[in-house]
Amino acid sequence: MQAFTEQGQRIVNDLSQRYGVSTDAITHMLYAVMNGNGTMAQFNHPEFGGSGQWMQGGMTMVGDMFNYSLKTTVNNLCSELSNILANQNPPLFMSTGSYQSQYQGSGQPQGNYGQSSLFVSNSSSSGNWWPGDLGMAASSGAQNNIRYAYFPASHRLAVEVNGHVTVYDTLDHQIGGVSQQQGGGSSLSFTSQYGLVYLENLPVISVDGAAPQIQAPPQNTQPAFTPAPQAPAGNQNVSESDIFALIEKLADLKQKGVLSEEEFATKKAELLQRL
Template structure:
């Protein structure tokens, strides 16, 4: 998780006192609202009825479903947290100006908490993840692996032995990343869909570079081997057959199925048969 500034910690403490819950409960709800881009939150906080869900302007559900006082507390807290986060600079949400507080506290006045940053700036060049990902909602480390989650840009950065891979998190709301026991660099993450293999996410970049497309495999052989070509001992292959095969290989290279090196190797082999 991010480090709070002195102002951020005072905001957490004030909310804790006003709502009569622990600072840990306020902090967990803060990140739940952040992960929901300020308009929703899915949470599991014992002090607030266990598992529940909040939607801005919609229904608030808590584990103790008939405790309307608790529902009102969760609704007011989430609306206030959304308003605080939406006024942060730099912005926490993709479109922070669109969030308007619906907090109707009992005589409490909104204190414009967002005028100062809640979090210690993480925009310095010392970060290990790409700068264009924005503000990390949470970070963690285990063994030789580090991760940072960016709900605004829907990205997850994972550093394994100094190699940084950025994944598209799609509609997952990631709650944590872990390394499987005895699984080497095999990772899983937890989201609203349960435990998911990280390999199921699309790769955006590896060490700042776009991932190279891999040649499909057919019968345990790269696809270029599936292009029918004259047998090595067949000396009767015509020049037109050879050039036709080279054109097919060139087409595969143009589509990104073959690399430049693979194309050059196969082309040289075919030309030797002329």
């Protein structure tokens, strides 16, 4: 989990006071909205009634389905968080147009944060460990000798293993968790709305900043066909038994698919002319 900037922590504290929930609940919902690319959230927190879901401009569902006050709180909070995330500097998500939060009930948002910077930048004087064009990661972490960073806006996941950075296309997965196989291996698995997501199933975009090399299929070093047995030169005496033996070899090659029917017929006619 990324550290908040001073401004980010102030925003979290302000939201906590206004919505009457803990800063942990605000942080949990913030990451849920962020993992939903700013338009949806799947959450599970006791202060929000356990498991629930929010969709921008759609239905809000909470564990206590008849608690309409809680639904309003969740909808207002998620809408405000979505608006805050859309105004991140640098932006976390691609803007698709002007956004106005829709609030229900009499309560109106009091925060006016403008361009905000919620998280401390992961970059150092030497830059991030992932390619610079990916921008700021929505989430990042490390386990043993592996580091990872997730970029929901561009659908990218960067993983560094033993100093080598591979960037994957996460497709339509919304990464929300990560785990590592036991036993000291370097295999990571991630969790999305579809369940477990394995790295080997994701398309590779780049390895150490370069596009992956597409290996050409192995070339067949064997000849396309086996040369047919050649009859002795026309000026030599050839016995009938030799001719028929050669024809039998040709028939065997045709049977094995080495010679086509046309090639067999041509060679056979040449041999029969020597009788």
